[in-house]
Amino acid sequence: MAGQEIRRSYVIHGGDFANGGRASTALKDLLKVLAVPADVMRRVAIASYEAEMNVVMYATRGTMNAAISPASVSVTVEDEGPGIPDIGLAMQEGWSTATHEMREMGFGAGMGLPNMRRNSDQFEISSEVGHGTRVWIRVAVPER
């Protein structure tokens, strides 16, 4: 069915830890209303939350764009920020540039990007140092 797609756009503010996580919660609530299968919902919730918190922790500002079709849920998170110099390194589990304060808040275990990849069927990341980072994930909805 062409055009059968729900789209949502959320703004994410860098450094706003008080509201960090709201975009992924709103997306998760929408997926529940749509009765997306629980496993798909769970994976999108985890991946989108990690992506959102990366913007909150490292970037100035960003957006989360989600598209839900009968076949899949895809989420794009783009930010204006420092960018990632070595993506290969950043994708390694346990690698992190988090500050001491971030670690004290329970972040910065170096699992963010690996978690996003683990919880998605397709994962793409691109980054330009000094400009920002773009992460795209897609979780397929199994046939019922």
Add this chain to the structure above:
Amino acid sequence: MAEAHYHSLTFDASRCTACLACLRGCPTQAVRVTGGRARMLDDRCIDCGACITLCAEGAVRPLTSSLAELTQFDYTIAIPSPALYTQFESDVSPGVIHAALRRCGFDDVASLSWSCGAVTHAIEFVLAERRNGYPWISGFCPTVVRLIQVNYPDLIDHILPVVAPREVAAREAKRKVMAKTRLAADRIGAVYVTPCSAKMVSIIDHPGLDRSHIDSVVSIRDLYHLLKPAIREAADDGIVRSEPETAAGMSWAFSTDLPSSLPAEDTLSVAGLPNVVRMLDDIEKGKLGKYALIECHACPEGCVSGALTIENQYVARARAIRLRHSLREDAPIDRADLLKRHQAGEFLLTRPIGAWPGAAPDRDLAGAITRMKQRERIRAYLPGIDCGACGAPTCDAFAEDVASEQAEEQACIFVRQRQIEGIVKHLAHLVSPGGAVTDSPQTAAGCGQPDSLPAASCAVPAAKGHQ
């Protein structure tokens, strides 16, 4: 049509004044007001009892049992929630309250202390056996379990599969009475003295168990006026047996304190429905994986603040804390024996807990997306102020109701007002000199309305046609 769920409260239409207090205060948007009466949406209500507290008219009634209904049993055992011990003056000890319950007609009174201790050990056994990156969520509060069934179907597998202390206490007490009296199990009534109506849910339709060991539920609110004088008499008698309650048992009555034997850094305790919702949201995002157990109470201070309690919840909480300090430590427990019983499954739920079909109204995602688009179209012309006049709690909920044909868009007073404005404009257009003067009388006549009626009622389609 989803199958009907048992609910522990009912709306009395004869008392309802459609004041919207329950509509606005319901945490799961499970109330609608239609035809001047509030009603409950079966597949959204989680039996939290907020509406019982909010209704000034007493139109929401808990469906707990009356004492008169207990005559069906040959032998009755009262099983008080530890919250009961917090409802009277500080000098009234649990022992006096037990004596007073006997005076009220119960043949026996069973304390939760042994089972609270036993269940704490059973929880430790489960925590030692299974860790999977998610915390377990305690399922002893029936409202929390329903919240998960309705709104968090993906977390159902993380509900701690351990039987509640009240169930263990009822089972053990009935075994003892059967051995003592030789009565058949169905002649003995295990009666839970409850601080909330939600416990009714867990005896009629216990998630995870084939059937509850509790036979009946009487509320603290209904017993209170009988217990007051009985407590005076019992205290005068001076024959109080040794204190039945222990410190561990009291810990279960209120939040912010966990069963003392669990390591504090592994567990969290949360109380109050909005806080439970935030906690479940965080669990879903994978944030709390390092915790082994999260204890959840729907009521703001735990069971001491249940909707069917009498005492101020902070006074009750303070008494629970005092009692916990003054009572003796755990009842003696043989841990090796307990482990054997745990391995035999005595403290485990026996069935999987299911999600509610209401949580998934559309079987296929394509249908759900189509309906969401329809809902967004409707939502776009609603005012967004969540006034409740339509009988739905929010404009979003109303849009959903209209999209699923549970409500008509004219129930929104703003939609109606806009239609009337359209009619007025149309009429003004008809009578104004520059207007296309056709014959409004004919239009009215054409609608088949009696001449005496204003044309407005039949002008709606015409007005729409002009736009």
